[in-house]
Amino acid sequence: MKISQQEVEHVAKLARLELSDQEKAKLTDQLSNILTYVEKLNELDTKGVEPTAHVLDMKNVMRDDAVEPSLSQERALANAPEKAAGHYKVPKIIE
Amino acid sequence: MNYEAVIGLEVHAQLQTNTKIFCSCETAFGEEANTRTCPVCIGMPGVLPVLNRKAVEYIIKTGLATDCTINRSSRFARKNYFYPDLPKGYQISQYELPVCEHGKVEIVVDGQVRTIGITRIHLEEDAGKNLHQSGGNSSLVDLNRAGTPLMEIVSEPDLRTPEEATEYLKKLRSILRYIEVSDADMEKGNFRCDINISLRPAGSTTFGTRAEVKNVNSFKFVQKALEYEIKRQAQILDEGGKVVQETRLFDSSKNVTFSMRSKEEAHDYRYFPEPDLVPIVTSQETIDGIKATIPELPDAKRSRFVRTYGLPEYDAYMLTQTKALAAYYEEAAGLSGQPKVVSNWMMGELMRLMNAENREIEESPIRPDKLAGMIKMIGEGTISTKIAKTVFEEMYKSGKDAATIVKEQGLTQVSDTGAIEKIIAEVIAANPAQHADYKAGKEKLFGFFVGQVMKASKGKANPDLVNDLLKKKLNE
Numbered sequence: 001m002k003i004s005q006q007e008v009e010h011v012a013k014l015a016r017l018e019l020s021d022q023e024k025a026k027l028t029d030q031l032s033n034i035l036t037y038v039e040k041l042n043e044l045d046t047k048g049v050e051p052t053a054h055v056l057d058m059k060n061v062m063r064d065d066a067v068e069p070s071l072s073q074e075r076a077l078a079n080a081p082e083k084a085a086g087h088y089k090v091p092k093i094i095e
Numbered sequence: 096m097n098y099e100a101v102i103g104l105e106v107h108a109q110l111q112t113n114t115k116i117f118c119s120c121e122t123a124f125g126e127e128a129n130t131r132t133c134p135v136c137i138g139m140p141g142v143l144p145v146l147n148r149k150a151v152e153y154i155i156k157t158g159l160a161t162d163c164t165i166n167r168s169s170r171f172a173r174k175n176y177f178y179p180d181l182p183k184g185y186q187i188s189q190y191e192l193p194v195c196e197h198g199k200v201e202i203v204v205d206g207q208v209r210t211i212g213i214t215r216i217h218l219e220e221d222a223g224k225n226l227h228q229s230g231g232n233s234s235l236v237d238l239n240r241a242g243t244p245l246m247e248i249v250s251e252p253d254l255r256t257p258e259e260a261t262e263y264l265k266k267l268r269s270i271l272r273y274i275e276v277s278d279a280d281m282e283k284g285n286f287r288c289d290i291n292i293s294l295r296p297a298g299s300t301t302f303g304t305r306a307e308v309k310n311v312n313s314f315k316f317v318q319k320a321l322e323y324e325i326k327r328q329a330q331i332l333d334e335g336g337k338v339v340q341e342t343r344l345f346d347s348s349k350n351v352t353f354s355m356r357s358k359e360e361a362h363d364y365r366y367f368p369e370p371d372l373v374p375i376v377t378s379q380e381t382i383d384g385i386k387a388t389i390p391e392l393p394d395a396k397r398s399r400f401v402r403t404y405g406l407p408e409y410d411a412y413m414l415t416q417t418k419a420l421a422a423y424y425e426e427a428a429g430l431s432g433q434p435k436v437v438s439n440w441m442m443g444e445l446m447r448l449m450n451a452e453n454r455e456i457e458e459s460p461i462r463p464d465k466l467a468g469m470i471k472m473i474g475e476g477t478i479s480t481k482i483a484k485t486v487f488e489e490m491y492k493s494g495k496d497a498a499t500i501v502k503e504q505g506l507t508q509v510s511d512t513g514a515i516e517k518i519i520a521e522v523i524a525a526n527p528a529q530h531a532d533y534k535a536g537k538e539k540l541f542g543f544f545v546g547q548v549m550k551a552s553k554g555k556a557n558p559d560l561v562n563d564l565l566k567k568k569l570n571e
Contacts, residue, residue, distance in 0.1 A: 053168065070132055076137060085235065
């Protein structure tokens with residue numbers, strides 16, 4: 001399956017990746033190869049096969065609705081590059 | 096041209112669980128910033144979400160209360176986008192196989208019953224909160240809300256007018272409160288609404304291009320936003336233009352919607368199955384167990400009130416708005432044995448006083464037994480309806496019961512014929528001219544005499560007796 005360079009650019013933009021022209025060409029090629037490889041699965045007849053919701057054969061893993069201690073504000077913010085007044089500080093969000 | 100509006104609503108309702116949907120942090124409103132978070136809800140590497148059992152129970156309960164099919168197998172999906180209030184870079188939501196599908200609720204608008212379809216109800220996590228500092232070149236993020244359990248309730252495009260949309264939202268809120276899964280408080284942001292609206296020529300069956308108005312947070316704003324959109328889109332179409340499919344926001348200070356251009360291209364969410372969570376598989380046994388916890392719902396209660404208490408539809412509708420109001424009514428109606436009189440007092444005086452102070456029925460200083468006691472006193476002729484109004488206000492102020500107030504203030508109705516006749520004689524003697532006019536045929540003056548007698552008795556004279564005796568005396 002062929003993927004166009006425009007599609008690569010779109011996906012890169014959604015992922016906030018900045019790519020050089022050289023990288024774009026290389027990734028277009030690589031992604032096309034990967035998709036062609038995976039396309040082989042289409043040859044299988046999956047009629048009557050339940051779609052896989054999860055690779056582990058498990059269901060209903062749940063917890064009780066009981067409160068446990070949270071992190072302190074100090075610890076929660078410990079790894080933040082910037083903080084102010086008990087908040088994470090981020091570049092201004094333009095709305 | 097004449098257009099018909101096609102409206103669909105997406106409601107986000109916060110579930111009233113103690114903890115977040117995928118971790119054990121407390122769900123709290125108004126706490127100090129970033130004090131209710133943990134590695135799971137702030138998206139630290141390597142952590143795993145674990146689903147809150149209560150959240151699943153609540154959404155199934157909601158599905159059952161809105162006539163949905165509960166999918167036997169349901170799963171989560173990742174919705175990918177970048178925003179500072181979304182620590183993981185994706186929101187855990189549902190895409191294929193939501194917990195509930197194909198439901199409906201009934202609304203009544205202008206006396207007409209309409210069925211509004213519910214496409215789906217799914218579980219998802221809320222994002223954090225951004226604070227925008229005016230002037231500065233940074234924003235602040237509080238992640239206390241990140242991971243709070245939400246239910247997204249998506250309606251079919253079955254709504255046609257702003258009134259229907261508002262009525263649908265009120266019905267939904269009422270149901271959520273009845274089944275106690277969400278306090279659905281719009282002011283706290285626990286019940287938020289996205290609007291989808293398009294126009295089409297009246298009579299057409301195809302859909303026009305829609306606009307989405309995001310995050311409208313009061314019933315009034317929903318109404319205003321829809322009114323504005325209908326006008327705006329009609330004007331575009333009348334001028335031969337095309338409505339642009341886009342996301343808009345509502346400005347409540349100007350009652351207009353405006354385009355939110357910044358997020359347009361972000362609509363490519365690349366959903367895929369969430370690998371960190373296993374499927375929810377719901378057995379019939381679980382469904383039956385939850386079904387058993389659903390109380391009588393507003394519609395059923397309303398028809399029962401009409402049937403059992405002989406109330407008009409409107410009274411029954413008003414009195415079943417909340418479970419607490421309906422319970423108050425049933426207690427007072429049962430104790431007094433006069434259901435219609437109780438309804439009149441509740442919908443008249445009680446609501447008037449409560450609304451003036453923005454109080455809920457639970458906070459009423461007049462408890463149902465006290466209201467019933469007062470109504471009994473009217474029925475027994477101890478106080479007149481007129482005096483009862485004074486007694487009622489005193490009850491509301493002091494919380495005392497009617498009998499005490501009547502005794503303390505000497506408000507007992509005078510039904511003693513002799514005493515009333517004496518007052519009548521005095522009134523007639525004091526107003527000879529009016530008496531002569533009355534006898535000469537000016538029967539309208541009867542009301543004047545009733546008024547004078549009631550005044551002289553300080554409102555305590557039994558009005559029926561006054562009427563009877565006065566008629567006799569005036570004609571003597």
